[in-house]
Amino acid sequence: MGVTAPIPVALHPHLQSRWSDRRVVAAERDVKSWDEGLPDVEAVRPARCPCCGTAGRPAGAPLGLIGHGIRRRHQLGPSDVGERPEVAEVIVRRYRCRGCGAVVTVVPRGVAPRVRYRLAAVAWALGRWWQGVSAAEVRREVSPFVHVGEEARRGWRSLRRWVEMLGSALGLDAFGPPRRRVERVLQQLAARALEASGELVGDAVAGVVLVDVHRLCRGGPEVPTT
Numbered sequence: 001m002g003v004t005a006p007i008p009v010a011l012h013p014h015l016q017s018r019w020s021d022r023r024v025v026a027a028e029r030d031v032k033s034w035d036e037g038l039p040d041v042e043a044v045r046p047a048r049c050p051c052c053g054t055a056g057r058p059a060g061a062p063l064g065l066i067g068h069g070i071r072r073r074h075q076l077g078p079s080d081v082g083e084r085p086e087v088a089e090v091i092v093r094r095y096r097c098r099g100c101g102a103v104v105t106v107v108p109r110g111v112a113p114r115v116r117y118r119l120a121a122v123a124w125a126l127g128r129w130w131q132g133v134s135a136a137e138v139r140r141e142v143s144p145f146v147h148v149g150e151e152a153r154r155g156w157r158s159l160r161r162w163v164e165m166l167g168s169a170l171g172l173d174a175f176g177p178p179r180r181r182v183e184r185v186l187q188q189l190a191a192r193a194l195e196a197s198g199e200l201v202g203d204a205v206a207g208v209v210l211v212d213v214h215r216l217c218r219g220g221p222e223v224p225t226t
């Protein structure tokens with residue numbers, strides 16, 4: 001146990017194929033509390049390197065995962081239901097493994113690898129789409145950017161990508177018409193809401209931040225906490 005009580009982390013190994021030397025780990029702290037104060041380097045140091053298993057802070061030995069600075073990442077979308085879309089930033093911590101040289105990134109809950117939008121905004125967008133709102137209108141509600149051109153007319157590809165991402169993370173199969181698949185994703189998200197209201201879209205927004213969307217590559221080892 002380190003000086004500061006560590007925050008449990010879970011491994012997200014799916015980036016292995018794209019980022020050959022990088023891994024992402026999510027802290028249990030959500031993005032709102034993270035924004036109130038970036039956790040210090042000790043608080044969110046992973047217990048182990050997700051690549052080689054080197055202990056982050058072995059007892060009586062030098063650190064295995066050494067602070068490797070911070071990075072700013074965009075977080076797009078409304079900060080809350082009914083708010084205007086915005087471009088915000090979240091600061092993530094990085095660590096370098098002394099064992100294998102990998103750079104491990106630690107992100108708050110509610111932030112997904114390679115997704116520029118807040119997860120709550122993603123669930124909201126899918127909910128509005130499911131309600132029958134056009135993709136173009138959903139985009140206006142969720143995206144901080146003004147879109148023109150062919151893609152704006154045809155719809156918003158991000159919606160389909162998000163259905164794939166969440167469906168995969170939730171273990172859903174990829175069959176069925178798009179609208180039905182969106183509904184199943186929303187139902188799964190809503191079931192995770194801590195205080196369900198019975199309203200599907202609102203509950204899905206509340207539940208999405210509790211989904212480990214990083215575990216897109218199933219079967220990866222868990223990173224134990226120390």
Ligand SMILES: [Zn+2]
Binds near residue numbers: 052
């Ligand atoms: Zn390592």
